[in-house]
Structure formats: structure tokens, C-alpha cells
Amino acid sequence: MKADLGLLNNFDPISYRGESFALFDLELVKNAILDLKINPTNKIITIRGTNGKTSTSIFLDSIIRKNGFKSIAFTSPHLFQPNERILLNGRKMDLNLLSEFDKVISIYEKKTERRFTYFEALFLICLFLNKKEKADFLVLEAGLGGPKDVTASVCSDLFLLTSIGLDHQDFLGNSKEEIFKSKVLDIKNTPLITFLENKRYKNSISKNVIYVDAPNVERCFLEKNKLLAIEAAKYLKMESDLRDLNFSINGRFHILKKDPFVILDGAHNKEGLIYLFETLKEQKIRRVLIGMKKGKLKDCENVIRSFGFKEVFWCDLPEPWESDSPPKDWVCLKEDSQILEWIFRSKEDSLVTGSLYLVSRLLKLIDGKL
Numbered sequence: 001m002k003a004d005l006g007l008l009n010n011f012d013p014i015s016y017r018g019e020s021f022a023l024f025d026l027e028l029v030k031n032a033i034l035d036l037k038i039n040p041t042n043k044i045i046t047i048r049g050t051n052g053k054t055s056t057s058i059f060l061d062s063i064i065r066k067n068g069f070k071s072i073a074f075t076s077p078h079l080f081q082p083n084e085r086i087l088l089n090g091r092k093m094d095l096n097l098l099s100e101f102d103k104v105i106s107i108y109e110k111k112t113e114r115r116f117t118y119f120e121a122l123f124l125i126c127l128f129l130n131k132k133e134k135a136d137f138l139v140l141e142a143g144l145g146g147p148k149d150v151t152a153s154v155c156s157d158l159f160l161l162t163s164i165g166l167d168h169q170d171f172l173g174n175s176k177e178e179i180f181k182s183k184v185l186d187i188k189n190t191p192l193i194t195f196l197e198n199k200r201y202k203n204s205i206s207k208n209v210i211y212v213d214a215p216n217v218e219r220c221f222l223e224k225n226k227l228l229a230i231e232a233a234k235y236l237k238m239e240s241d242l243r244d245l246n247f248s249i250n251g252r253f254h255i256l257k258k259d260p261f262v263i264l265d266g267a268h269n270k271e272g273l274i275y276l277f278e279t280l281k282e283q284k285i286r287r288v289l290i291g292m293k294k295g296k297l298k299d300c301e302n303v304i305r306s307f308g309f310k311e312v313f314w315c316d317l318p319e320p321w322e323s324d325s326p327p328k329d330w331v332c333l334k335e336d337s338q339i340l341e342w343i344f345r346s347k348e349d350s351l352v353t354g355s356l357y358l359v360s361r362l363l364k365l366i367d368g369k370l
Helices: 026-035 053-066 095-112 118-133 176-184 196-200 221-235 270-283 297-306 336-344 356-365
Strands: 043-048 071-074 086-088 137-141 158-161 192-195 209-212 254-257 262-264 287-290 311-314 350-353
Touching (some): 026 118, 053 071, 053 221, 071 118, 086 118, 095 118, 158 221, 192 196, 192 221, 262 356, 270 350, 350 356
Parallel strands (some): 043 137, 158 192, 192 209, 262 350
Antiparallel strands (some): 071 086
16 A cells, blocks of 8 residues: 655655555565665664654764764654654754655666665755764664564664554554564664563564663653663763753654643554653543544554543554544544644644644644644
8 A cells, every 4th residue: 555645744854655565585685785886884873662762862963963973863653744764963854865866766766777765764864964974873763663674774783672562553563562573573783772562572682782660751752762762872882861952853742832732743553652651640631632544543443542531532543544433422523624623723732643644634734823
């Protein structure tokens, strides 16, 4: 199934590629890296896991820059434009340059009579930028993770593994242990930093593991991910003080407005929602707007109900992503005008969650209205 991202963003120069499921054809990517002479020679750190990959990547990238090194970070997804996924020293890469690199990739595709997916093309664009800018560090957020993920087409010097949860079971396995195995199968001797909670899984793991205990911040997912980044900084022999750094991570605990609060968060699986709800407990939010991709709700409905929301509303994801079907007792908001009214006329603190694509839809919908 492919989705035309141009329907979401008229300023996406590579929307013609669509957004496909992983093809797991790393040989094509590896050959392209060699042929295009963009194989990285700098330090590479890859972040895998189910939840918290983006925040961990951003935290670590910030630490690296604070220590005076030049860095490039590759994350996903984006909310507005694809250059949000590739950060050069903390700033979005130039969109025109992204388009120029894509043209080089298109020429290569014609020669080889093969075509890259949207995600693969962006990864290659990231490597082009990495070569051009001669960065000291390359921080890579994996997609699904594991030996067939596109980020595995380059050799990492260090892996970070965040929390494990149920997500993408069709590709990774039906249990947390199977998913864990899928994500670490190819990590043998490369150093790996992960949470102590992952020690319970008995599948193959690197022989060089550093475990991070996070007992005091277990309910605050951002603080927990920050500990993982700090441990990585220590391993890299860097200063790891994050206290004076201001972080803004798109779609993660995004405060849209205050008095009353409207909070946007892209949590989209059971474990991610549990972390989010635990973080919000003290704020006693009882009003929520949910939107999820097809197949996600079956694992998440009980968690959503257990939080005790007084009012639950549903909103479909933007085209062309296929949405789940909500329970009959949830109120469906079908029109943009209904969503705007839900946001701006609320007299209670509210939460929007279930998908980063839903967050993207709302941010684009209210652009310039706040």
C-alpha cells in the first residue's frame, strides 16, 4: 500500500515517491551507498526500540553538539515537511538541497532500473548530506529496527535500545520477546546501551551491554529516554549535562494552548499510551480526541478506557492513511469545523493522541489560527 504524501504537504519535493511499507531489500541500498560513494566514515550511533526513539535521538544529538561536535540526526516521521527528518547541527536541512540530492538518486534509479521507497530515499539523502558536511557524528533513528531496517545498511559504532512494546507485529513478531529479538538480532559485538528492564528478554544480545536503571523516572517517558542519552554520552566520554538545554520535540507532549490546556502527543501503541497517561495523571485530563491507523485500536482500547476519560472523541487520520473504526460510544468528529470547535471552544483540559499523523493533521488545520 502506498500513500501520496503530497496530499498532506504541498511542499514535499519527494512526495511522488509515496510512503510504502518496508521492503527489506538492503542489498539495493548497500549497493547504492557504495556506487554513490556516500558510505559514512564518521561515528555512527543507531537508536532502536518501540517507543522513545525520536526523543532519545534528539537528546543525544543535543549532547553531542553541546560538546562542540558537528552532528547530523536522522529521525522520523515528519509533521510538515520531510527536511524535519534530517537535522544538521540541530537545524532542518535545506529543502532545496534535499531536492537536489533526490535528483541524483533518481538518475541512479534509472541506471539500475530499481526504485527506492520514500524512507530509503530520505536515508540516502541523509548520507549525501553527511558526506557534504563532514559531520563528526551521525545519529540514526531506526524505522522498524533490526538487521533489515535501512539504517542497518551502514555499520554502527554504538547502539541504543529504548523500551520494547507491541507494535508492527506483522513484521517483528507477536510478543515483546520476539520483537526484542528482531531488533537486536544483528548486534553481536557492537556496544549496546539499553534499559535494565530489557535484561529479562533471553534472546540474542550483544556481548558488550550497558544497562541503565531508571526507577525514579519510570512514569516520565521523556526523562527516562534522557537517561539513556546521558549514558551514551558517558560512554563517548562527553559532558552530559542537559539542564540548560531547551527541547522541543515535534508531536511529543506538544502544548497547543493553555487555559485550558490542549496537549498533542503522537503515542500510537499500548506502551506509549501507558507512559503518556501516567505522565498526565496529575493533570487529571478527562477529555480526549483519538485517531489511530487501522489495526492499532485493538491493542489500545482497554488502555484508553482504563484511564477513565469522561469524554472520548474520535477523528479519522488524514488521507490516504486508513483509520481504525471507533467504538459506538465514542463521538466521531468528521468535519474540520468540528475539530476546530473541539479545540477552541473547550472549557476543560484536553488531550489529542493516537498517531503522529493525527497530530500533523491538527497542526496543519490550526496553522495561523492561534
